[in-house]
Each structure stands twice: as C-alpha cells, then as structure tokens.
Amino acid sequence: MKQKIKGVVMEVQEHQIVLMCxxxxxxxxxxxxxxxxxxGEYVTYRVKKSPLLLGNRKQVLPLVALAAILLFAIMSVSLFQPQQPAYLLAVDINPSMEISLDEDLHVIDITGLNEDANLVMKGLDVKGKDIEKVINEIVVRLKNDKYLSADTPAIITATWIELQDHSISNDSRSVEEIFNHSLGENHVEAEMEVYVENEHYYKKAKEVDLSVNSYRMYQEMSNGEEEVDIKDVQNKSLKELRQIAEKEAEKASESKNSERAKSSPSPDKEEASKNKKEETENSSSKHNSSISVPKKGQTKQPKKEKNGEGNKQNDEQAPSKEEKHNSDKERNNEKSAPKKSNPPSNDQNKEKKMEKPPSNEKPEKKPDNQEQSDPKPPMNAEEKAADKGKQEEKSTEKVPKDQGKGNDSNKRED
Amino acid sequence: MKQEDIEHIINEIQAGNELQREQLIQYYQPYILSVVGKVCNKFKTWNDDEASIALIAFNRAIDTYDPQKGRTFLNYVYLIIHRELIDFFRKENHYQSLMKKGDKLLEANHVKKSVKQYHQEQRISNMAAEIIDLNDQLSQFYIRFEELEAHSPKQKRTRKKVLDIAEEFIQRETLVEQLFSRKQFPVKEFLTVANYRVKTIEKYRKYIIAIIIILLHPEWENLHAFLRNKVRGEKK
Known part of the structure; x- marks a missing residue:
C-alpha cells in the first residue's frame, strides 16, 4: 500500500528527511x-506503509481482533476434536469388544460388540489410560463375571488392527504379554491368540457386520467343505462359532468314519476337530500362541495326544497336502515305504505305523481314499495293543521329546 | 529571524563582528548542508569536501551579500554555494556526470526565469528561513525535528485537541514565560487553569511545544499556513 505524503522539508538527514505535512x-x-x-522545499513522497502499523488504526484494529478470534476458534475446535485412533484392538472372549488406541497406546474408547461386553464394561472409565491398565481392569472384571476362571481356561482371541500406516514392530507381541501378565496376576487361565491385521481386513469384517475375530472364524469355516451362511454367523459369539466349527468338523469326520468300520472313533474325532482348528489357525495368523498353563486343563490334553501321535506319524506324514500321495504310495508298495523311514523295526510295527495316519486324517481327505484305507483300521487297534511296548521304545528312539505322550495316546486308544 | 535582522547582522559582520559571523554560520549550518545535498544529489556530511567548500562559499556570501540587489539572503547563499560546487566538480572532473542536472538548474535559474518561478524561489527561501528559525528555537528545548514524528497526533480528533491545548496555552502569558525560562513545559501549572488530561499532554508534549513556538511567531507566515490548513481540514 502506497501513501502519498506531501509536506515541507524541515530537515535533511543521511537516511531520511523530516517533513511537516x-x-x-x-x-x-x-x-x-x-x-x-x-x-523549505515542498515535496511529495510516495511511501510504502505497512497497513497494519501505520494505516488507519480505526479500520485495522477490528480486523486484527476478528482474525485473532477466528484463529482462537479454529484452534479450540481442533483441540477438542476427538483423537484419531491409530490402532484398534479387537478382543473376543465371550464378550467381544473393540479398543481403539492412539499412537502412544493410550485407550481412546472401548466399544462392546455384544451384550455381554456391554455388561462387563458398564462404568468402566478408560479414556486416556494406558492399555496395560485397561486390559488388566478388563481381565479383573471378566474374572468377577466368571468369564475367566482358574479351572476352565477360556480362549482369548485378540486382533491388532493398524488403522494408519504405522510400522508396527512388536506391539502385538506386547499385547500378548500384557494379557499374559494380567492373567497371571489374577490367577486365571486362558489361551491366547493374537493376530495382526490391517485396516482393510477390519473394513471387510465391518461390511458383513461381524467382529474381526468372528469374521476370521467365518472365513475359516467357509474355507472348509461346507458353505456357511453369513447370517448364521452374525448373531453368534465367537464361542458359539467355535463350537459350531467343531461340531461341523465332528460331523464331517463322523460321516466319513461311519462309512468305515467302527474303529475307535471318539479320540479320533476329537483329534480331527482339533487338528483342523490348528491348521486353520496356522494358516491365517502371523503368530499364534497358547499360554502354557500350570495345571493341565481339558483343552490341553487332546492337543498333546495329537502331538504325540502326530510325531509318531511324522516319518511318513508330510504336511496334509502331501498326505494323499503318501498314503497312495503306501497302498501301492506297502513294504518299500516303511523300509526307507525306519529300518530297525519289524514289519508289523511298520505296517501299523503307516496305516494309522489314514484314520486320523480322514476328515480332510477326499472320499476316494477312504475305500482303500477302509479295511485296515480294525487291524490297527489289535496290533497296537499287542505291540504297545515296542511302540514305546520306538517313539523314544525317534522323537525324544514325546516320551510321555506316546504312552498317553496308546492308553487312550486302548 | 526577520529579513531586517539578517541585514542588520550582516552589516555588523561586514563591519568586522567576528562573533556574529560565527553565530550566523552556526545558525545556518543545517541549511548549508541541505543545499550541498541538493546540488550533489547525494547526502553529504561535514566530513566531505563539498561541505567545506559550501561553508567557504557561505562565508563569502556573508561578505558579498547586498540586500539592495533584491535577493533574500538564503537565495543568495544558495546561488553562491551552487556556483562554488560546480566549479569544484569541474576541477575534479565530476562535472560531466553531474552537469546534466546542473544544466537544467542553470537554465531554470538564468534563462527561463519567470515571475512565477521567482516567487516560488522566494517562498522556498522564506520557508527555509522560517524552518531554520524554528529549528533554532526548538533546539533550546532539546527537541529535534526527527523526534516530532513520534509525538505527532495521528488522529484528526487528537490533532484538534492538541491545537486547542496550544492555543489555550499561549493565552496565559505567565505560563509562556515559565515555558521559555525553564525550557520545560509547565504541566502542573497549566492543568490548574485548564481541564486536560495529564496523559494527553505528556504524550504530545514535544509537539505541543513546537506548535506553541510557531503560534508565538506570527511572522512565520508559511508555517502558520500549515497550522491553519489543519484547522480548515477539521472544519471539513
């Protein structure tokens, strides 16, 4: 802004002149x-003036004030705006809830996704607290409401969702540690599953109106043979879903087993369902851990059996995809296969070894294998009983870890 | 300083009063410097050759000034200094670069001299004389022109108020006497007789003093015109 100044020169100095306007x-x-x-000369000068300081103050002052007020308003609005969550932790026990966290892992909000969760979280003040405290508080409440207890381990499924592009290193790991810590403090047992997913996955789950963990179960179930209606899944808790999944697995194995002769089905079934779960979990998760609980609960037991047997079978049993080929091979040349794997043992044992896998793996195999393997299982049971002692020896030889477990499984089958 | 005073002083100096000469030179120092700047088109300090030459020229102007020739003293001084400086530039070979403007100046002064221009020149030199006088007066109060900007009222209303204060002040002769004897604005005494806020007077004190001095010198017609201008502006 230029301003004209007219006046008489009063004084001339090095850098300025003094005018009388x-x-x-x-x-x-x-x-x-x-x-x-x-x-004494009369001169006209054009002077650049900063409008703020030297301009008409009457006009400028209100403008400045207005600007200041606006600035303040904008600042305060942005201050009181809700924080943008950086992470989301979806926890399913039976109550399923979503904890939104900011970048420093302070809890912004908790949303309960079902009634159980809302009950548990009633009157829970979490805003701004550290995630550790909140998880601990939730665990305490869960314990009080008998969702968690010392003798019946529940399964806690937690999914760590990154809502923004944060490079997450060990956050999910630390979540697990936090849970484990607070579980230990409260003397309750639970099996812990922690997954890490991105925002996309979360949105997909939201699209079908499921909690993230239920969505995962749904995906796993629909990965199996049977189509699962999404509406069936929507209103059920994760626990129920789990049960359904197990039932289905049982059904599947039962239907296959019923075609076969009646060979010790009950442990097999259990194993099968367990097996399936394990596999699906492995395929979908980055890390999947189970807390080692001091007292062996019921859920632990079958797993171990399975492990024991699985290890025994290890020699012939490759990952499930290859099983088919293996079993086919076995059928074709029964004697050549065992020789490769364990030379020192006698033929009968080997046979039993080889033939055992098919019965366990049935649920996942295609039906065309069943007829081939059908006649064998009954034999297995008898032979096993007879060769119990030998088998024990063998298992110790082969896989030193599974000494005790081998025993267990044998007894049960008896 | 009125024209007659100057003539009188110069007569004395020409008769041999060296003290008066000294005082006169002192008195016109700012003007000399401003003329040097004007002729050189560059600001010069007393350390420059041009300033010394101008000072010598001014000294000669005192000696040779003749009021009968129809020029004011300042106009004459300007002419002499200008001529001397041009001579100096010619000697120093600066002339070529400076002559372009100097030519015009000479032309304006000698060839195209008209009545109008003559009047303008007269007015400028009169104005300069008044300003130099004012400066001299203000220096008694340790007020410099450059300070006055900060103490000038910026709003029309305050300007009017300040002018009112000054006008009221000069009505009281005792106060004016006090002002000049003490070289200080008698705020307390003034407030007992007039109803103004201390803050206003303190804020514009220097400016008020300047205005009072101008108002007390009705012979400074040109400067008075400015103050009257201001009042007229108020009435609009």
Missing part, C-alpha cells in the same frame, strides 16, 4: 538516494 504533523520519510531536496 499539510495537516501540521511531522513525518520522517526515507529519501531517494539521488534526489535530495533542500530545506
């Missing part, structure tokens, strides 16, 4: 280096 006031004006007026 028309209105009788005095002005100091920087002068042109190459045009110096003499005292």
């Amino acid at each position: 028309d209105d009788g006031t005095f002005c100091n004006v920087p002068h042109d280096q190459h045009d110096i007026p003499a005292i």
